Amino acid sequence: MISLAGLNTPQQKAAAHVDGPILVLAGAGSGKTRTVTYRIANLIENHGVKGKEILGVTFTNKAAQEMRERVRTLLSRPKSRGLTLTTFHSLGVRILRKDIEAIGYHKDFSIYDSSDQISIVREALKNFHAEKSFDQKDVLSKIGFLKNHGVSCDEYANSQYFNDDDPYSHATEHVYRYYQDKLKFYNAIDFDDILFLTVKLFKDFPDVAKKYSQQYRYILIDEYQDTNPLQFSLIAGLTSTHQNLCVVGDDDQSIYGFRGADIRNILEFEKHYKNAVVVKLEENYRSSNPILTLANEVIAKNKNRMIKKLWSKSVETELPLLWACGHTEHEAQVICDEINHYQSDGKPLSEVAILYRSNTQASVIESELRLANIPYQMLGGQKLYDKKEIKDLIAYLSVIHNPHDEISLRRILNVPNRGIGNATLDKFLLHAKIQGTTLFEALRAASKTEPSKAELILQFMRLLDELKKIFSTATLPEGVALLLEKTDYYNFLEKMYDNPKQIQRRREDLNRFIEGAKRFQEYHGQYATLENFIERMLLQDNQDDEKGDENDVRRNEVTMMTLHSAKGLEFDVIYLVGVEEETLPHKKTIASGENIEEERRLCYVGITRAREKLVMTYCKQRKLYGKDVVRFRSRFLNDLIEQNLFIEQDRTTFGHLTKDEAKQYQKSFFNNLIDEIED
Numbered sequence: 001m002i003s004l005a006g007l008n009t010p011q012q013k014a015a016a017h018v019d020g021p022i023l024v025l026a027g028a029g030s031g032k033t034r035t036v037t038y039r040i041a042n043l044i045e046n047h048g049v050k051g052k053e054i055l056g057v058t059f060t061n062k063a064a065q066e067m068r069e070r071v072r073t074l075l076s077r078p079k080s081r082g083l084t085l086t087t088f089h090s091l092g093v094r095i096l097r098k099d100i101e102a103i104g105y106h107k108d109f110s111i112y113d114s115s116d117q118i119s120i121v122r123e124a125l126k127n128f129h130a131e132k133s134f135d136q137k138d139v140l141s142k143i144g145f146l147k148n149h150g151v152s153c154d155e156y157a158n159s160q161y162f163n164d165d166d167p168y169s170h171a172t173e174h175v176y177r178y179y180q181d182k183l184k185f186y187n188a189i190d191f192d193d194i195l196f197l198t199v200k201l202f203k204d205f206p207d208v209a210k211k212y213s214q215q216y217r218y219i220l221i222d223e224y225q226d227t228n229p230l231q232f233s234l235i236a237g238l239t240s241t242h243q244n245l246c247v248v249g250d251d252d253q254s255i256y257g258f259r260g261a262d263i264r265n266i267l268e269f270e271k272h273y274k275n276a277v278v279v280k281l282e283e284n285y286r287s288s289n290p291i292l293t294l295a296n297e298v299i300a301k302n303k304n305r306m307i308k309k310l311w312s313k314s315v316e317t318e319l320p321l322l323w324a325c326g327h328t329e330h331e332a333q334v335i336c337d338e339i340n341h342y343q344s345d346g347k348p349l350s351e352v353a354i355l356y357r358s359n360t361q362a363s364v365i366e367s368e369l370r371l372a373n374i375p376y377q378m379l380g381g382q383k384l385y386d387k388k389e390i391k392d393l394i395a396y397l398s399v400i401h402n403p404h405d406e407i408s409l410r411r412i413l414n415v416p417n418r419g420i421g422n423a424t425l426d427k428f429l430l431h432a433k434i435q436g437t438t439l440f441e442a443l444r445a446a447s448k449t450e451p452s453k454a455e456l457i458l459q460f461m462r463l464l465d466e467l468k469k470i471f472s473t474a475t476l477p478e479g480v481a482l483l484l485e486k487t488d489y490y491n492f493l494e495k496m497y498d499n500p501k502q503i504q505r506r507r508e509d510l511n512r513f514i515e516g517a518k519r520f521q522e523y524h525g526q527y528a529t530l531e532n533f534i535e536r537m538l539l540q541d542n543q544d545d546e547k548g549d550e551n552d553v554r555r556n557e558v559t560m561m562t563l564h565s566a567k568g569l570e571f572d573v574i575y576l577v578g579v580e581e582e583t584l585p586h587k588k589t590i591a592s593g594e595n596i597e598e599e600r601r602l603c604y605v606g607i608t609r610a611r612e613k614l615v616m617t618y619c620k621q622r623k624l625y626g627k628d629v630v631r632f633r634s635r636f637l638n639d640l641i642e643q644n645l646f647i648e649q650d651r652t653t654f655g656h657l658t659k660d661e662a663k664q665y666q667k668s669f670f671n672n673l674i675d676e677i678e679d
Contacts, residue, residue: 015035029608147230355576391411563606599636
């Protein structure tokens with residue numbers, strides 16, 4: 001039997017719940033993961049539910065992995081066997097791999113990334129004859145928005161999102177149709193299609209939805225406040241035969257409206273699921289009471305929320321600080337001075353984070369950290385899988401798995417250089433179009449299509465055949481290593497780059513990729529297929545770091561990141577930078593008059609990342625677009641100035657560099673860096 005005695009009273013109530021809908025309203029730092037893992041263990045150990053009947057869904061691979069590991073500490077492996085703890089998109093792919101043929105695709109479909117998508121959009125816009133030019137990324141973003149709201153290319157023109165007077169609407173309609181036709185022809189889907197097509201499958205074939213609903217008798221959804229309309233529809237399909245749904249989330253931490261998250265899903269849960277039980281987790285195990293008191297008062301100003309109040313047994317009494325800084329450079333200086341003092345006391349830099357609303361705020365702080373010789377890392381930089389060499393490698397793997405993946409095939413046709421240029425490619429594309437075949441099939445017939453290039457093409461096709469055989473027998477890391485050897489890719493790097501450091505760094509990236517394949521092989525064993533490996537790479541969530549290893553975040557360096565990236569993390573010391581009007585809340589939000597409540601939630605998330613010390617800053621004057629602009633304290637704090645919830649300090653009198661001195665210092669610093677620039 002699993003005992004729930006180690007949980008507090010609300011946690012016990014949530015963990016002990018078995019049948020019917022339940023909303024666990026989990027405040028920041030309230031032990032939600034502990035609660036839900038005990039609930040899973042309780043279902044299996046105390047109520048005889050089989051692991052294979054339980055489905056847990058979250059947003060990131062890291063969160064799913066953490067949940068999986070915690071369950072394993074509570075249950076023996078045989079009892080947890082068959083338990084599904086995964087992300088929304090991984091679940092969607094799993095369903096589509098089994099049942100996508102019902103909606104006209106083959107099971108060996110490819111998943112296209114953003115660069116592949118842009119290629120098709122660019123092609124579509126070339127065929128859309130209009131006087132006005134259209135931004136490819138804007139059109140693609142609109143298509144993603146439509147998919148996440150469940151609107152197909154056939155439905156778009158008659159939907160609320162189509163504006164007959166807007167040229168972009170007409171361009172989007174044309175591109176959307178062309179784009180979907182091309183994807184289907186290539187037997188490919190994009191990231192948004194994963195859920196869009198799963199929901200379509202459930203709607204068009206209710207028996208398929210019923211099958212999965214009967215398979216998963218108990219469903220848990222984490223971070224429910226971040227779900228969008230498409231995910232809501234998916235959940236509805238999964239619960240079509242029962243109401244055993246447990247959702248966990250916090251409406252006060254709903255900060256992804258720009259991604260399509262709909263806060264109404266959590267606010268109206270009791271409306272959608274009658275007789276739902278609501279349990280509030282309000283005891284916080286992370287932050288001191290002064291920090292929580294400030295957070296409570298900040299968020300209390302929002303009207304569209306479910307009432308709750310965080311509290312802690314902590315005896316800490318240090319009030320949060322608000323520093324009034326003179327200007328942008330001064331703000332960075334005082335932060336770095338404080339971090340130096342913190343470090344000189346022997347405290348770890350890994351417990352310090354600098355948070356900001358926008359990446360545009362980061363450069364000045366980054367410069368000052370380098371001047372002060374303070375080690376730091378920035379979360380949200382270029383990921384391993386976004387680098388050219390890795391994308392080349394993934395394209396090879398995709399073509400080996402799915403030869404009809406035309407975008408990937410076009411990418412690798414002349415990589416490394418084998419004398420097959422764009423002119424030759426265009427001839428094959430035209431031939432494929434006339435014959436109604438795929439590019440791969442056209443290349444197979446190279447001797448008839450383009451005799452002058454036939455031998456080069458056939459060498460390439462023989463290479464692909466050889467690689468396919470290799471991957472049918474070799475392990476993943478062996479296959480990847482042999483791919484690099486057979487394609488002579490390392491020599492290709494030598495020719496592509498002159499700088500030895502660049503070459504070495506790119507070789508290291510390729511080696512990291514092989515190491516990732518080794519870890520995947522070790523972890524998944526017999527299930528470490530090429531198909532599953534490609535899926536795992538392409539389903540890396542934006543909130544996951546490139547290795548999926550939380551320890552990377554805890555190097556002994558200061559962490560810099562946006563408020564959106566900070567959700568789910570915690571540090572002893574937080575510097576919340578730029579708590580001022582037109583930064584937090586953002587000027588675009590102020591101008592539109594919409595989403596101020598989400599900006600307030602963003603501020604709340606920043607505050608609640610701090611365990612022991614919270615320092616907020618604002619500038620009296622900030623450099624914006626080359627001009628000095630007067631700034632004012634954010635309304636989120638201005639509302640609370642009389643309540644003595646924080647201590648405001650004017651740091652402009654602390655004897656730091658003047659603005660002109662700071663400019664000169666930075667100019668000298670950057671001049672010294674010129675010789676170090678590599679890319």
